[in-house]
Structures are given as C-alpha cells and as structure tokens.
Amino acid sequence: DSGVTQTPKHLITATGQRVTLRCSPRSGDLSVYWYQQSLDQGLQFLIQYYNGEERAKGNILERFSAQQFPDLHSELNLSSLELGDSALYFCASSPDPGLAGGPGNEQFFGPGTRLTVL
C-alpha cells in the first residue's frame, strides 16, 4: 500500500458525459501528479500540482482539468468524454524534492481509477 488513495476504483459512463476522479496523496506529500494509461498511448503524464498550484503540464487535453485543494487532495475533471478516453488514470504523490536528504522526485502511485466510456 503506497498511502495514495483514489476513488472511485471503477467508473462507467457514456460519451459526452463529465466525470471527476479524486486522489488523496500520502500524508505530508505536497505534489500530486496525474497519469493516463491506455493501450495505444501507454503511460502519459497529464499534470502536476504542488501545494495547490499547477506546476507542470504534460499531454493533458483541453477537455480535462485538475485542481488541488487546501487539504492537498486533488481532483481530475474529464468532460465531453469520448470512447478514446477509456483508460486507467493514476494519481501519484511525492514529497518536497527540496527537502535535505529527501528521496528526490520519487513518486508513489495510487491504485488507479479504471474509466470506461461507452
């Protein structure tokens, strides 16, 4: 158990709909990352938040957005869903890489949310 929690575990919805995925990082971790794993695209970095602020952007579509709340949990919002958005969505967290003696960029992954768009 990595200490990162994600809900829900599974989500089935229809094209055109909007869903929200939730992630709670490990206690004390300030950074949250979102990844998408699909058969054709592999594992792709979507976006990173650090202590409530967006810090890095990857291959995130404009239909997708995320935020990190004051209690450090994060939500990934996916809208106007298409069949191709069906994937496993991972959240990961990491401690402050600036901490002396810290693990340095090590990311701990949650169990993922399996999204199926029908």
Place this chain on the structure above:
Amino acid sequence: AQTVTQSQPEMSVQEAETVTLSCTYDTSENNYYLFWYKQPPSRQMILVIRQEAYKQQNATENRFSVNFQKAAKSFSLKISDSQLGDTAMYFCAFTAGGGADGLTFGKGTHLIIQP
C-alpha cells in the same frame, strides 16, 4: 523533450535465472532521475529502484540492480534469482531534477517468469 525507449516488448526466463531488461533515454538535462517501476496484473505501479544521474555508483535493492551508463544514456535493470512473483510489466521512467516535471515512461517490457 526527453524520450525513453524499451526495446524488448516481452521476455521470458526460468525461475531462479538472471534477466536483464534494457532501457535507453534521450535528454539534454544534466540533473535527472531514472526509475524502474513494476506493474503486476493488479495494475498497481510499484517502484523497484531509482538512480540519481549525478551518482556514479549503480543502485541496488536486494535482487534488483541497475547498470547506469550515463554517457551512453543507458539504464538497464538486472533481476537476479528471478521469482514467479517477478512476473509483471516493467517500465523505465525518467524525470528531470527540481521536482517540476512528471515521469516520462517507456512502453514497457512484459517479463514472464516460468516455473
């Protein structure tokens, strides 16, 4: 932009054998980190081993060790005394230093340990 290449889509070895998974990467960064993650059938992503680019010594974690060749941009994973529980997808991953970047993953190697 950095890229990570894993050239072996699938490998199969007998239990107790030693196996080496290959990974090459391309980057213009000088400060970066490399990782191997394991994804068993449960789909959980599990960190196996990490390597800081500024460290010349190769990282080891029990039966897992890496061969880090910075000049060649190569980062292979060696699994000694392989066990049935090592059966999984293995992903090589890269991130730049500084903590403001996600992981760039290779396409993975499906490792099968035969009894």
